[in-house]
Amino acid sequence: MVPKIKLNLISGRTIQQGVSMEGGKEKPAYRNACGIIEIDPADFKKLGAWRNTNVRVTSTFGSVVVKAIEATQGPHPGLGWIPMGPWANQVINPNTYSTGMPTFKGTPVDVEAASDEEVLDSITLITRAVRGEL
Amino acid sequence: MAKLVTDVVCPFCGTLCDDLEVSVTDDGKKILDVYNACAIGAEKFLHSQASDRITRPRMQDEDGNWKDVSYDEAVEYTAKILADAKKPLMYGWSSTNCESQAVGTQIGEVTGAIMDNTATVCHGTTLIAVQDVGIPSCTLGEVVNRADRIVFWGCNPAHAHPRHMSRYSIYPRGFFTGKGQKSRKLVVIDPRCTDTSKLADYHLQIEQGRDYELFDAFRVAFKGEKLPDTVAGIPKKTIYEVAETMKSGRFGIIFFGMGVTQSLSKNHNIDAAISVTRDLNDYSKWSIMPMRGHYNVTGSGEVWGWLHGFPFALDLSRGFARYNPGDTTSNDLLRRDEVDAVFVLGSDPGAHFPFGSVKKIWGLPSVCIDPHITPTSAVCKLHVPVAFVGVETGGCAYRMDNVPIECRKVVEPPEGMLTDEEFLKKVLTRVKELKGA
Ligand code: SF4
Numbered sequence: 099m100v101p102k103i104k105l106n107l108i109s110g111r112t113i114q115q116g117v118s119m120e121g122g123k124e125k126p127a128y129r130n131a132c133g134i135i136e137i138d139p140a141d142f143k144k145l146g147a148w149r150n151t152n153v154r155v156t157s158t159f160g161s162v163v164v165k166a167i168e169a170t171q172g173p174h175p176g177l178g179w180i181p182m183g184p185w186a187n188q189v190i191n192p193n194t195y196s197t198g199m200p201t202f203k204g205t206p207v208d209v210e211a212a213s214d215e216e217v218l219d220s221i222t223l224i225t226r227a228v229r230g231e232l
Numbered sequence: 233m234a235k236l237v238t239d240v241v242c243p244f245c246g247t248l249c250d251d252l253e254v255s256v257t258d259d260g261k262k263i264l265d266v267y268n269a270c271a272i273g274a275e276k277f278l279h280s281q282a283s284d285r286i287t288r289p290r291m292q293d294e295d296g297n298w299k300d301v302s303y304d305e306a307v308e309y310t311a312k313i314l315a316d317a318k319k320p321l322m323y324g325w326s327s328t329n330c331e332s333q334a335v336g337t338q339i340g341e342v343t344g345a346i347m348d349n350t351a352t353v354c355h356g357t358t359l360i361a362v363q364d365v366g367i368p369s370c371t372l373g374e375v376v377n378r379a380d381r382i383v384f385w386g387c388n389p390a391h392a393h394p395r396h397m398s399r400y401s402i403y404p405r406g407f408f409t410g411k412g413q414k415s416r417k418l419v420v421i422d423p424r425c426t427d428t429s430k431l432a433d434y435h436l437q438i439e440q441g442r443d444y445e446l447f448d449a450f451r452v453a454f455k456g457e458k459l460p461d462t463v464a465g466i467p468k469k470t471i472y473e474v475a476e477t478m479k480s481g482r483f484g485i486i487f488f489g490m491g492v493t494q495s496l497s498k499n500h501n502i503d504a505a506i507s508v509t510r511d512l513n514d515y516s517k518w519s520i521m522p523m524r525g526h527y528n529v530t531g532s533g534e535v536w537g538w539l540h541g542f543p544f545a546l547d548l549s550r551g552f553a554r555y556n557p558g559d560t561t562s563n564d565l566l567r568r569d570e571v572d573a574v575f576v577l578g579s580d581p582g583a584h585f586p587f588g589s590v591k592k593i594w595g596l597p598s599v600c601i602d603p604h605i606t607p608t609s610a611v612c613k614l615h616v617p618v619a620f621v622g623v624e625t626g627g628c629a630y631r632m633d634n635v636p637i638e639c640r641k642v643v644e645p646p647e648g649m650l651t652d653e654e655f656l657k658k659v660l661t662r663v664k665e666l667k668g669a
Contacts, residue, residue: 108440108491110392110490111388111391113272113394115391116271117275120272120275120276121279122282123605123606123607159586159587159588169424171388171424171425171426172424173425174423174425177423177424183584184583184587184590184607187590192563192567192588192589195498195558197357197498197499197561198544198545198557198561199353199356199494199498200494200563201494201496203440203490203491203495204440204495224611225296
């Protein structure tokens with residue numbers, strides 16, 4: 099069985115996210131900057147996957163394939179980080195608890211290796227997801 | 233030959249740097265280089281020149297095939313979906329100038345729309361807290377000249393506001409802060425070891441989502457009362473020490489971001505942050521400021537504030553202004569199927585809303601007004617490209633400290649391309665006709 103690890107997911111801005119977003123969200127650079135999850139080395143060990151391989155991240159609210167990379171602003175064992183964008187937003191907790199604000203930070207997720215699945219570019223991801231094709 | 237345009241304002245983040253220099257060709261049509269900006273700001277100017285840029289409105293059919301349409305057809309479609317809708321949502325407004333926001337609000341008044349801006353997924357909870365408890369704040373100029381204690385709580389300016397630290401908060405030498413960074417003590421509170429926390433005198437690596445507890449612990453520590461051994465993963469010794477550092481400054485400021493506004497407890501976290509600031513004023517002078525994201529999200533709150541009294545989640549559907557976060561906020565409305573048309577300008581909910589909301593936009597009559605191709609333009613029926621505000625047209629924007637700054641026009645937009653304001657004025661004229669207003 100493929101090992102599954104549990105992480106607490108947060109999302110937010112990175113400079114690469116900002117630059118690639120201004121460079122064009124339809125471009126591969128945006129996917130490379132935001133279609134990732136940053137994982138602590140300790141959690142990588144538990145996951146039993148190589149760095150820079152694709153993983154599937156699943157929460158109660160959805161599921162998405164992203165590339166797992168080692169935490170660039172760590173250590174943060176137990177925390178997973180997906181830069182803000184359509185990949186993170188497939189899985190974050192949309193509940194606003196009557197504030198208007200979805201809960202972008204602090205969603206429990208499962209992460210498992212998915213090396214033969216592809217990280218889609220933002221436009222393909224969204225247009226296929228809205229049609230229920232994912 | 234090239235000419236240099238000076239004192240250019242960067243239309244990306246709420247830092248709204250106003251010291252950029254841009255070299256352009258003599259005919260004023262092409263940007264050659266951008267100086268003084270951070271990587272994100274420079275990319276914003278340079279990408280506006282991309283050769284594959286969309287320059288005409290386009291509509292997609294059910295299978296996702298796009299066809300070019302004229303601006304007149306785009307105006308007609310936009311006016312019609314807004315006029316026909318019982319309760320249209322007009323969302324975005326943060327990456328445009330105040331002039332466009334004002335025209336957009338008039339359209340909202342005529343069509344009975346719900347107007348919401350990106351604060352709804354950013355600092356909306358801050359605005360709720362400010363209405364609850366008030367806010368002691370200041371301008372960034374005061375921070376440069378006076379602040380000797382800087383707290384970054386749940387924000388990472390090294391990535392999100394790259395020049396904030398060099399222009400205002402850490403490095404600059406001001407009137408009373410002549411030694412620059414050496415005059416200041418920096419405290420960073422973040423669950424990760426961020427590129428900002430690496431510069432800090434104290435980094436409190438808080439357990440994610442426990443901000444409220446730590447704010448409260450500081451209030452206890454200021455008074456010298458007892459604390460449990462650890463709070464939110466931080467040993468009490470550190471909390472007492474940082475509390476003393478905060479009290480001993482001459483002028484302090486708390487900057488806070490999404491780590492506080494988007495985690496559970498939301499507006500209550502900000503209530504607590506503001507209460508910490510108020511308590512600190514018993515010992516010294518302290519202020520607090522949200523790190524606003526989009527360069528003019530603050531402006532859209534100002535414009536709606538002076539026109540209708542509320543800074544976001546503004547419901548004009550009953551012919552007068554209502555405001556009720558959780559009820560009149562975009563994501564709640566979309567998830568509950570309470571709007572029947574979606575208009576987006578100056579934001580990208582397709583990328584930045586939870587997916588469930590994006591799917592709802594896709595199912596509705598919808599228009600996206602944006603210079604770029606974005607996940608929002610990909611799910612809307614109509615995409616209207618416009619000139620870049622702050623690059624190809626000027627206009628007023630508000631910095632994160634509520635200081636208005638006039639953006640500059642640097643180059644001409646592609647021929648025949650409308651600005652946000654021009655497009656909106658045409659839509660306004662048409663909705664008035666349709667509504668007999
Ligand atoms: S810090 Fe913000 S406003 Fe200043 S140049 Fe960078 S993106 Fe632009």
